[in-house]
Amino acid sequence: MTRSVWLKADGDVGDWERRKERIVAGLEAGVDWVLVDETDVARVRDLGDVNVAAFRADADLVEDAEPEGTTADAYVVGKNGEGDGTVDLPPDFSGSADLSTLRRDGDAPQGAYVRIFDEEYEGFAEAAADEAEYTIVVAEDWTIIPLENLIARIGSETDLIAGVTTAEEAQTAFETLEIGADGVLLDADSPDEIRATCEVRDAADREHLELQYAEVTAVERTGMADRVCVDTGSLMEGDEGMLVGSMSRGLFFVHAETAESPYVASRPFRVNAGAVHAYARSPGGGTQYLSELASGDEVQVVDTDGDTREVVVGRVKIEKRPMFRVQAEVEAEEGVDRIETLLQNAETIKIHTREGRTAVTDLEAGDEVLVYYEDVARHFGEAVEESIIEK
Template sequence: MNASTDIVTDDITPLSAVPTTDTAAVPPSDARSHFAWIDIRGTAGDVRAALVQAAIHHRIDGIVSDDADILSDLPPTVRRVLAVGALSVDPDVAARVDIVLADHTGDDVSPIVDAGPAAEAGVHVAVSDADTLRHACETVRRAPWTLLTFTDPTKIPLEIVIAAAENSGGATVTVVNDIEDAGIVKLVLEHGSDGLLLAPRNADDVATLADVIRPGADHIELGELTVTKVEHIGMGERACIDTCSLLAKDEGCLIGSFSTGMFLSCSETHPLPYMPTRPFRWNAGAVHSYVLVPDNRTRYVSELQAGQPILAVRSTGEVREVRIGRVKIERRPLISVTATTSDGRVVNVIAQDDWHVRLLGPGGSVNNVTDLKPGDKLLGHAPPESRHVGLPITEFCDER
C-alpha cells in the first residue's frame, strides 16, 4: 500500500507501542577510537621542544622522528616512532624505541622492516598510482603498523586501503595536510583511518589535533517528564530540521522553550496515513526553541543553517553528531506542552499543532502531541545550568 495515497487507519492507534529495535537502515554510531601522531622531523630547538611538550600534555599517542636520541628521552606515555630509510636497523637502536618505520621501496610486495625483538614493525607507503595502492593494500594485511601518504586529494584510495585492512589486526596511520584534512580522514568509510599523522606548525596545532581525535559525548542522561498542561495556542512559526543522515525510530533531537529542560522530539520515521515517512527529519518546534548541539551548547532553532552539526539522541541516551541539510520554517498552528522534571522543575516545548508531530517517551514510545494529556510520561534532558549565548553558566535565571 502506498502511504502517500492511501489512508492506513490501522497505523493510527498503536503508534505508542511501535518497537524501536528496527534500525537496519540507520548507520551505527561511531564508537571507534582514533589516535594521533605528530611528525617532528625537520624541527629543532625551542620549536621542537614546544611540540613535544604539547604532545605530552594533550596525550598525543606517538611522536615520529628520525633521531633515536630524541625519542629515547620521551616518557613512556608517548609512543616513540623511529623513521628509517632501510628495512633493517641496529638492534641497539631499535631497543630504544617502540616502532621502527621504514619506507616501502622497489617492486617487492609489502616488505616488512626488521625491527628486532624490542620494537614493532611499521611500513610507510606513498600511494600515487595503482601499483602503490596495491602495495598499500598488501602491507596493511601484514604489517603491525602502516603509515600512508596519498599524493592526490581524492579519498578513494584511502577508502580502498581501509577496506583492505578490515579485520587485519594491524593499524593504519594516514598523513594529513592540516587540521581540516584530519577531520575528513577521521570519517572516511564511517570509521576512518585508525591514526592521523600531522607535522604541526606550532603547539596550537597539536592541541587542535587532540580535539579532532577526542571522542565526542556519546551518551546523555535522559529522565522522565510528566505532562501537566497541554494548550492550543494559535498560529506561529515552527521549524523542520532536515539532516544529512537517516535517523532511527527512537532517535530525536532535544528541544525546548527553556534551557534547563528539553524534550526528546521524534524523527519522522513512523508511518503516516497521507504521506511517506521522512527518516531524515525532525518536525522540531517553534522558532524560539533551544536545541542541543555538540560541545554542550544550545542554539535557537531559527539560527540553525545547512552544514551545521546537531546532536541526534536516542531514547537510550546514545548520542551522535549529524549534519543539517536544511532548516525549513513555516507558519503553522502551535501547541504548548508543559511538564515537570523528577525534581519539580517546570519545562515547556511548543510544537506544531498536528497529530503527526510526536515526542518520545520511556522505552522509545511514540506520542502524538495532539493526544497528550496531564499525567503522560515523556523523555527529556534537564541540565542543572542556565544558558548565556548558548553556553552553560551557573547563575540565577528564571524562565517561564
C-alpha cells in the first residue's frame, strides 16, 4: 500500500495568505495532495506541482467550460452539504444530493468528505465509499473506533483518508487494525508538523527485510570489469547501503561510502555497487541491472537492520576497474546455496561482516557477510515461479 498525505487548505483555514503559507510548507515537505476550495485551484497551480483536490458545492462535474489551469485533479463533495452536517441526512440516505453528485459521470476522480458525528454518519461514509474514489472522514469526538469500523467495512474500491491534526495522529491512522488508512488529511499550520507527518507516511511505506549472514567461501581477483558507482540525491547514514549481487536470489549488503579514509574523502551519497551485470534491489521488491540505472530512477537503500527507504539516482558512473569475485554460501530451505558478486578491488568498498564494516580487500574465506536471500527466480526483475540456473 502506498500512503498519502493530504493537506487541508480551504477557506476554513483562514485568509489566502495563511492558506498560502500552509500550502508552501506542504510543497516543501512533500505532501501528495492539497485540498482547497474550487476557486483556489489556479492559485495552487502557480505555487508548485502537486495534486490538487477541490471542494465543489454544485452537482455539475463537467469541466469543459473551465479555463485552463483551473481544473482540479479530483473534486470532493460534502462541504456545506450532508457530509459535514450543514444539511440533514435524508432517511436511509435516499435522495442524498451528495451521493447523487458522486454517481454523476465526470472526467476527474471524485471524493466524498464526511464528518463523523455518530453512527449514522459512519453509515453515510460507508455509502459514499461505494461511489467515491477517495473517502475523507474526519471524526469529531471519537477518533479510533470510527476509523476501525470503516477500515473493516470499506473495501479496496476507495482510498480511505483520515482527518488528523498532528503527525502522532497520522501514525495512529496508518497503524489502525494493522492495515491503516490509505492516507491522512492534515489540518495543521506548523511546517514542522507537516514535515513530520510526511516522514510518518514515508516510514509507513518502507519495507523491512530480514537480512542474514552468509559464509564467504572464496575471494579472488578476476581482472578488469566495468564498475558502477551509484550517486544518489540523498545523504546516507553510516549503517546504510545497497543490496547487490550476481544472482537475484542472493544480494550482498554493500555500504555507502560514508567512512573517512586516509586516501579519499567520504562520499555519503555514493554506493560503489559492483559490475554492470549485477542486480540491485529496487523499491517494491524488484531488481534492476546496475547498467540500466540512470539519473531520476529510484533505488532502494537499506540499513544493517533491514529497514529500507527509497532514494533518487542523481548520477551513475561506469569505469573500468580491477575486481574481486566474492562467493558465499547461505542457508536455504533446501540446503546450502551458493551466491556471489563482483566488487571493485579497493579499500573504500566496504561490506558488512559479524565484526562490522569491513573492506573488501580484507575479506577472507570463513568470514560471515550480511546478505538478503530470497529463494525465487526472476524474469525482467520480477519474482516468478520458475526454475532458473545461475552460475
